[in-house]
Amino acid sequence: MLKYLDRSTPVMHILTITFTSVLILILPGLAIHTWLGDGKKGFAEQLASCIGLSISVTAALYLLTFYFHFQIGPGFLAFFHASCGMLYVAGLLYKHIRPSWSWEIPITLLLLALVLVLRFIQIKELVLPAWVDSIHHVLITRVIIETGSIPATLEPYLAVPFSYYFGFHGLAAIFSMISGFPVEKAVLILGQVLNACVPLAIYRLGRAMWGDRARPLIAALLVAFVSQMPAYYATWGRYPLLTGLIMLAFTMAELIEISRKTQPRVIDYSTFPLLIIGLVLAHYFSAVLFIVYCALFLAFFHGPRGLKEYINAGKIGIVILFSFIVLAPWLFRAYSLLNYNLNVNVNLPVVEEGWQNTQTYGLYLLKLSGPWRNYVFLLFGILGLIPIWVDKHGRSLAIWALLILMTALPIGIKLPNIRPDHMAIILFFPLSLSASFFLVRVWEKLRSLFVSKYATPLATLVFTGFCIWGMVETSSIINKSTVLVDENDLHAIQWVKENIPANARFLINAAYWQGATYRGIDGGYWLLPLTGHFTIPPPVIYAWGDGGDVIEMNTVSRRIANLNSCTAEFREIIHDQDISHIYIKDGIGSIQAINLSDCPDMEPLFSQDGVTIYAIDNGLK
Numbered sequence: 001m002l003k004y005l006d007r008s009t010p011v012m013h014i015l016t017i018t019f020t021s022v023l024i025l026i027l028p029g030l031a032i033h034t035w036l037g038d039g040k041k042g043f044a045e046q047l048a049s050c051i052g053l054s055i056s057v058t059a060a061l062y063l064l065t066f067y068f069h070f071q072i073g074p075g076f077l078a079f080f081h082a083s084c085g086m087l088y089v090a091g092l093l094y095k096h097i098r099p100s101w102s103w104e105i106p107i108t109l110l111l112l113a114l115v116l117v118l119r120f121i122q123i124k125e126l127v128l129p130a131w132v133d134s135i136h137h138v139l140i141t142r143v144i145i146e147t148g149s150i151p152a153t154l155e156p157y158l159a160v161p162f163s164y165y166f167g168f169h170g171l172a173a174i175f176s177m178i179s180g181f182p183v184e185k186a187v188l189i190l191g192q193v194l195n196a197c198v199p200l201a202i203y204r205l206g207r208a209m210w211g212d213r214a215r216p217l218i219a220a221l222l223v224a225f226v227s228q229m230p231a232y233y234a235t236w237g238r239y240p241l242l243t244g245l246i247m248l249a250f251t252m253a254e255l256i257e258i259s260r261k262t263q264p265r266v267i268d269y270s271t272f273p274l275l276i277i278g279l280v281l282a283h284y285f286s287a288v289l290f291i292v293y294c295a296l297f298l299a300f301f302h303g304p305r306g307l308k309e310y311i312n313a314g315k316i317g318i319v320i321l322f323s324f325i326v327l328a329p330w331l332f333r334a335y336s337l338l339n340y341n342l343n344v345n346v347n348l349p350v351v352e353e354g355w356q357n358t359q360t361y362g363l364y365l366l367k368l369s370g371p372w373r374n375y376v377f378l379l380f381g382i383l384g385l386i387p388i389w390v391d392k393h394g395r396s397l398a399i400w401a402l403l404i405l406m407t408a409l410p411i412g413i414k415l416p417n418i419r420p421d422h423m424a425i426i427l428f429f430p431l432s433l434s435a436s437f438f439l440v441r442v443w444e445k446l447r448s449l450f451v452s453k454y455a456t457p458l459a460t461l462v463f464t465g466f467c468i469w470g471m472v473e474t475s476s477i478i479n480k481s482t483v484l485v486d487e488n489d490l491h492a493i494q495w496v497k498e499n500i501p502a503n504a505r506f507l508i509n510a511a512y513w514q515g516a517t518y519r520g521i522d523g524g525y526w527l528l529p530l531t532g533h534f535t536i537p538p539p540v541i542y543a544w545g546d547g548g549d550v551i552e553m554n555t556v557s558r559r560i561a562n563l564n565s566c567t568a569e570f571r572e573i574i575h576d577q578d579i580s581h582i583y584i585k586d587g588i589g590s591i592q593a594i595n596l597s598d599c600p601d602m603e604p605l606f607s608q609d610g611v612t613i614y615a616i617d618n619g620l621k
Helices: 010-025 027-036 043-068 074-094 104-122 133-147 167-179 183-210 214-226 231-235 239-260 272-282 284-299 307-338 355-368 372-390 395-407 420-424 428-449 452-474 487-499 523-531 540-544 547-561 568-576
Strands: 505-508 510-512 518-520 534-536 581-585 602-608 611-616
Touching (some): 010 043, 104 231, 167 272, 214 372, 239 272, 487 581, 540 547, 547 568
Antiparallel strands (some): 510 518, 581 611
């Protein structure tokens, strides 16, 4: 059983995860979909629509807590979900909807369960979410639970303003409150559940784009079993981006379907603004991707250009504008606090940074796009851009994918706040659709060259082998270098929580991160989100704070990264930063217990399984 679950009751944990996931990811959207959705769609599309609407409803609810200062707690959630259930039942009765059976239902649920199992196998060795971002995702979620709303700051943990996208964190907060899982486990579990929903989102987009089942299904299977991304997101803790890409697929699908209606009604626009709000609050970057696609789609609209089409395009613009008006106060706050640079920098990195640096970064991007299985997948996707360009339904997708591909190159134009590696890790999104288009064309060619009864079994056999190859290779996808904490750290962290005063300040080993910021490198880095004890360096979102404080913390962290023994500089940092305790793990970081053994005025309080925790006496301060 997975390490983060209680091994004594695995069945109860599975049932809890399933029940909670249905409650937060399906029920709210199901209530809306019953009244406003298209009941003629297949089961997989309707399930996808419910997930997209549920994510959007949760994000919108938390946005309202910031605007109107109310709290979301257990009582509110009980009332909210009961209301959703009653709204769903009322919709069934009012519209005389009866359950219908099709083979799509068990097939969809079986494939979704298979992807879920694979996603949990992929994190079987993790005891906490991996890498650096996970730490502040857990901290943000903890603050949301404790305040019952979207906070203005992250105090008392960090004196920084909050203006981050919070779609995932709101979901994780509710997941934790309903399931009873600790915040850190809720974040990890929900992240994998959402990861399993990405193929379903891709299928929903493919169906909206082409209308058939073959190409969307192949695209979904490629994302589920073959592509390195988004499965690899677990090793980085990129859960908000994951949520943003899910919402991106749903919002794009809604845009396509509304645009193609010959006489759209008001009800056809009803869920579109909610999806846009959910998209923006899930991830700002995904919202930018949608805006670019929306412009391309309307510019390359394949239908006749009559008055009705222009009116419809105008209505779509009004809906998008309305959505951003609702979001305006929050987005203005985010822009003013996060200091986004909106000026396009047209400098080429090869000119600005030199060929050697560009070449090194290019090799990193190449590695990021691997392994070989993924190179094959991406090649299929790139080749598929050619026939998609000819296809009237996919031309805007081809241009959009090409733009993403170009900005993922190390020698392209440098855009503000967007690095090529950001674009490289989302290439799977458009290229899964173009790859499926290419593979279907190859299959059609095989049918014309061979007898039809041999072409389909051969193509199915090869594609199944491709998927199995991916499942085997991704079953251990976590990069061990991104795992900061193990079971020994968990034991030490629990000891700190039970035995160390809340006002203690910990010194932990540090390493360079990005820009001028520094990060922790072992289990001590998890102390603030899990126990509330302040650490130096703190989670990297300390960079959101006051400029002077950030510069000071960067300077102190850089000095810590270069410490290795009980020197005068070591004593100076202890004194100046009012350090009361030190967390050290054997073999990780420059500060090691063996080098502090002769340091006076330091008392080892805890020493077990390679983790040592010291208390600082007044003499050293």
